[in-house]
Amino acid sequence: MGVLINRTGVVDIILVGDRQSILIPDLSRYRISPGRLKGLRFIHTHLDDSGLSMEDITDLLILRLDMIVVVCVSSDGHPGKTYLGTLSPQPGTKREIQTFPDPGGLPRNPLTIIHEIEQEMSRHIRGLATEGVIRALLVDLKTSPKSGTEESMNELAELARTAGILVTDTVIQQRTKPDPRYLVGLGKLKEIVIMALDSGAEMLVFNRELSPSQLRAIADTTELKVIDRTMLILDIFAQHAKSSGGKIQVELAQLRYLLPRLVGKGTALSRLAGGIGTRGPGETKLEVERRRTRQRIATLKKSLNRMKEERKTRRKRRRQKALPVVSIVGYTNVGKSTLLNTLTRSDEIAENMLFATLDPVSRRLTTSGGTACILTDTVGLIQDLPPELMRAFSATFEEMNDADLVLHLADCSHEDLENQIATVNDILGSLGLDEIPRLLVLNKGDLVDPETLSNIERRFSTFSIIATDPGSMEPLLTTIWERLEIAVKNARAD
Numbered sequence: 001m002g003v004l005i006n007r008t009g010v011v012d013i014i015l016v017g018d019r020q021s022i023l024i025p026d027l028s029r030y031r032i033s034p035g036r037l038k039g040l041r042f043i044h045t046h047l048d049d050s051g052l053s054m055e056d057i058t059d060l061l062i063l064r065l066d067m068i069v070v071v072c073v074s075s076d077g078h079p080g081k082t083y084l085g086t087l088s089p090q091p092g093t094k095r096e097i098q099t100f101p102d103p104g105g106l107p108r109n110p111l112t113i114i115h116e117i118e119q120e121m122s123r124h125i126r127g128l129a130t131e132g133v134i135r136a137l138l139v140d141l142k143t144s145p146k147s148g149t150e151e152s153m154n155e156l157a158e159l160a161r162t163a164g165i166l167v168t169d170t171v172i173q174q175r176t177k178p179d180p181r182y183l184v185g186l187g188k189l190k191e192i193v194i195m196a197l198d199s200g201a202e203m204l205v206f207n208r209e210l211s212p213s214q215l216r217a218i219a220d221t222t223e224l225k226v227i228d229r230t231m232l233i234l235d236i237f238a239q240h241a242k243s244s245g246g247k248i249q250v251e252l253a254q255l256r257y258l259l260p261r262l263v264g265k266g267t268a269l270s271r272l273a274g275g276i277g278t279r280g281p282g283e284t285k286l287e288v289e290r291r292r293t294r295q296r297i298a299t300l301k302k303s304l305n306r307m308k309e310e311r312k313t314r315r316k317r318r319r320q321k322a323l324p325v326v327s328i329v330g331y332t333n334v335g336k337s338t339l340l341n342t343l344t345r346s347d348e349i350a351e352n353m354l355f356a357t358l359d360p361v362s363r364r365l366t367t368s369g370g371t372a373c374i375l376t377d378t379v380g381l382i383q384d385l386p387p388e389l390m391r392a393f394s395a396t397f398e399e400m401n402d403a404d405l406v407l408h409l410a411d412c413s414h415e416d417l418e419n420q421i422a423t424v425n426d427i428l429g430s431l432g433l434d435e436i437p438r439l440l441v442l443n444k445g446d447l448v449d450p451e452t453l454s455n456i457e458r459r460f461s462t463f464s465i466i467a468t469d470p471g472s473m474e475p476l477l478t479t480i481w482e483r484l485e486i487a488v489k490n491a492r493a494d
């Protein structure tokens, strides 16, 4: 037998189980907020002499029960040994369990204990909040031994850092196939919730795209904020977009991604599109929200088309001036903006974070001899770039079409160099830019020891530069002018 007692001391639910177990019904109508418990005490019997089972502790943690009490019943039906479990307000210590010879020993003042725990919890949460960061746990599956999950998780952690998220733990589950409902298995998901509660994490970040139904099921089961890799990248783009064009492109991508995922529950970073999907509207309100979203998408598309036209005119004008164009492309954070700054003595944002540049700039590069070209910086690329973003940023990518030379910059100090180069080549191919002459150059030569550096240079048959050092630009400049001369000649011959 079991009873769930609310804060006013009234029995809300009576439960009857069998010899082994007792099932708690869906308690989602009892909401919890950060720093609060569920408002329900769960008192139930065990037909043997065992204390709190693993199941009991999981319920205590996941349902955030005010307290859980086990009364052991002897074969003659008398109540005996009694256990009281409460959540510990301090993360890391998990829970506290007290034992009494019979139910009479239970504390007379449960509410005082509950309030103390809640006070301590909210003090703790306020403490975390003043740190001004969101704490999150990263989750992924490893479906085959050679899948590169670890590298990809490092990148996810880097993305999280860029978005202002503090990573508390990283969980990789080995599994041959993803679970259709929760991606990871349900058992693993429960472990994850317990880890999150222990470390004060309020959010789960999945390193793969989650389907709308997975997103919902995971959020419902864990009562945590859930986002996936795509949403994280979209959030970073939203934080970094400066120009109105950039903002339109990001918002469009976000709305397109979120529309099928509008489920009326806390499933998005609050910054995302003004908190869409963070509250719990009824179905009708949700419909209104969906319609509004569709309307907004239509409006944004119109502005985007206008923007494309404007860019076309600008490009035409540039063409008329007949200056050749060099596009610097490459994986995010390799030093593209730094190189542009050094070469053209300008002052664009260059920072050690992913996707620092979202609004590509063009600058004129002139030699002492008077030769000139236009140098453009571009949005950094990344593995598994969300298709919504590719679509939304098509205007930006289209500009690359104009390049007479694509300068592919790669970070030779990065452990994942080879993979990053391959990813960029793939994306350039999918954008139909294979025809444009391409020059691969290695950057950050100062971060690799000379011997390794010359090995890497030989392997990729190219040379290296140090974008932060204006003195190292000579070979690059010479090569750029040589290649441009050839490119321009070929273009004339066409």
Ligand SMILES: Nc1nc2c(ncn2[C@@H]2O[C@H](COP(=O)(O)OP(=O)(O)OP(=O)(O)O)[C@@H](O)[C@H]2O)c(=O)[nH]1
Pocket: 330, 331, 332, 333, 334, 335, 336, 337, 338, 339, 349, 350, 351, 352, 353, 354, 355, 356, 357, 358, 379, 380, 381, 443, 444, 445, 446, 447, 465, 466, 467, 468, 469
């Ligand atoms: N040590 C070293 N650091 C470099 C070099 N070039 C760039 N960096 C650093 O690398 C980081 C990224 O540089 P950015 O120029 O912002 O890179 P980006 O490719 O424009 O990055 P996104 O716009 O985010 O895609 C910055 O902290 C730079 O200071 C280099 O040659 N050596």
Ligand SMILES: [Mg+2]
Pocket: 336, 337, 338, 349, 350, 356, 357, 377
């Ligand atoms: Mg940049």
